[in-house]
Amino acid sequence: MQITFLGHAGFVVETAGAIVVMDPWLSERGAFDSAWMQLPRNHHLAPLVREKLETPGKERFLYISHEHKDHFDPEFLATVQRRDFTVLVPRFQRSELQDVFAKYGCKRVIACEDGREVPIKGGYIKLFVSEQGTNRDSAVMVRGDNQCFLNLNDCKLHDRMVRIVSEEGPIDVFSAQFSGAIWHPTCYEYAPETYASISLKKRDSKFEAVARAMEVVQPRAYIAAAGPACFLDPAQFHLNFEKVNIFPNATQLFAYLKQRMPEASTRYLEPMPGDVLDVKSLEYASMVEERVTPENFKEYLEKYAAMQAHVFRARQRNLLRAEVDEIHERLRVELQRKLDLLDLHERVGMPLYVELTELPDRLLRVDFKGRRVDVVPEIREAVRYTMKTSAADIVRVLDRKLNWEDFLLSFRLRLSRNPDVYEPVLHGFLGVEIEDIREFCEGIRATEAQRERTVVEAGGKKFSVQRFCPHQGADMSEAWVEEGRYLVCPRHRWQFDLQDGGRCTMNNSSLCAEQVPERQEKEKAATPVAGELQPRV
Incomplete structure (x- = not known):
């Protein structure tokens, strides 16, 4: 198996039996009305990706994880001429992706429900689908050549990782988002110290989610992908240089992981767009010469912004x-x-x-x-x-x-x-x-209707809590405890104070926590209850 990094969350995975192109975001106009630009630049890889998709031989697949335009790039996909490949998309209730590709003219479109396996020669492709409220996303696994790559991209499956690993077996290479991708606190009017405090907490929370996933997956290598974009609009350029925000780089992540898991044997990889990884040896089959480093970051972005200035000039419009x-x-x-x-x-x-x-x-x-x-x-x-x-x-x-x-x-x-x-x-x-x-x-109503409860332990006490997070239904049996009292949702890292009835520290939602009386604890210990779940601590 070989994995070519395309930048951001994009990959080309090649096995003896298939080629899988994942989330190619290559448009020179970036995404979200050109507010986000690929970091590092990857526009030069468009001909390579078209060649992979258009060249006969192996069975070819295009996988699009979800609708966000830093993953789903219609502008680039329109440039692909020969479309005799299969498109894999998650089956969401909102059928936008299915509708778009139904008109695209490809060989076939497979809308995959959660856990759907698509067989390939010597292995399979498998999608994991998550849909809660406004969040629609998916992850993908490719197994072939006796090797396995699990690409979580932005998909918040952290409450399902134990089950996935137990069912799927060893995973060689793992990738998961480590940078923020939301408008809070970026767009909010906060005092500088408040903005920095919120950003740092969100950044560390994201890093911790990656660390906990790594503890479960225990991959041979982790690829830092789905990381920060850059912001080249003159009105937003300052975001690239804030001392603390929710867009950390891989260097900061790796420092956190090495301190958090000093004994881990996983190799941490930060490829450049165009680098090709041989999964068996974990060595790069080719290396791109131009690399972005903390030392040349500012100069790199200034040159990049000058190259893209025409995009923002074209956006300007004076209204009557x-x-x-x-x-x-x-x-x-x-x-x-x-x-x-x-x-x-x-x-x-x-x-x-x-x-x-x-x-x-x-x-x-x-x-x-x-x-x-x-x-x-x-x-x-x-x-x-x-x-x-x-x-x-x-x-x-x-x-x-x-x-x-x-x-x-x-x-x-x-x-x-x-x-x-x-x-x-x-x-x-x-x-x-x-x-x-x-x-x-x-x-929202369906999430609130879930009344199943589980027992968690914190600070030497046991609490009965609602099993599913009131936010978007994450399984709290995979939650963890911080400071001896806060139960942390594995999906969005909301904190619920067990000593305050399970109230969320961010808003008025609650897990309706109740301390289990000592007598009841002893009775339960003597009489096991089928299906009772305990959180990971």
Whole structure:
């Protein structure tokens, strides 16, 4: 087995029987309205990937993990001429990927449910599918030539890793996201010290999730992929050089892993786009000469930004006042349509204010309980959520050139909330498409309907808690305990205080924790209960 790194989360995996191209993100215009650019540059690999997909011989597969445009690159895929290969996509309730590839003209499209195996000569390809709320993602495993590669990319399967490894056997090479890919706290208005504190906590939490996955998988090698993009828009260029943010590099990750797991035998690899790894020997069959290092990082990005400057010049657009007024009204209608479909609107106890920078005295006030969107001259409440963006940026959503989540990931907005508490329904209202609003609400209800409980131990005491996280249903039997009292969700690292009834430290959700009386503990010890689960500590 050979693995060619394509940059970001992209790979070409070649076995004796098949070629699997994974998440090739190669467009010179980057992703999320060009806010994210590949780091390091990988645009030169487009001809190589086209050759792998177009050349007859071995059976060829294109795997797309999910809809985010740093994984699903329609612009590059449109340049592939010969399409006699098989496309593998996860089977989500939202059928966007299936619909796109049904029109693509390829040999066949296989929409894989969770755990689906696709046989290849001498092995198989297997997809692991995860869908909770607004999160839709998948991971992929390729087994062939008596070797195995598990690519988790962005997929949050950490609560399932024990089961996957026990069922699938040894894994030679493992890759999983280690950098942030969300708009919090990047787009939020925080004091610098607060921003740094939140970022550091999120970064270390992500590193810890990788470390715990590595302890389970115990691969021969870990490839640092799905790492940070870079931000070359002049308005965002400073993000690349913040002392602390949620976009760490592989050097920082490796330092954490070596300190956290000093006895681990896993090799840590940071390939450049174009490097080819021989899985049997764990040696590179070829090495790219130009490499990005901490020493040349600033110079590299400055040159890269100069090369891409034309992309951002093309984005610039001066709007007439009449155009801004029209966009303002279209946005009001869009928000009202979303609100009309939001069955859980009464759960949101604060209004949302949306401001177009061109119209600072005409705010859109979303009243969730009243289920209406009004135009007001100013913010009326201290308790509120706010979003500020330009008409030129939001119109791309209204014109359906971007979806709402892509817009949020473009970082071309500013957000604030008071109190500074995560509100899942409001968060979903912003990020979910109109056609998915009802399904989003049904997903929350389905998660809340799970009432199975498990027993966990912390600080020398045992607690009965809800087995599934109220956020997006992660299995808390795979959670871990920190500081003797906080049960940490393995998927999104939410902390639940067992000494405070299982209340989440981030918001008002709860695991409804109850301390198990000592007498009951003894009775349970004497009478085993089938299926009782214990968390990993």
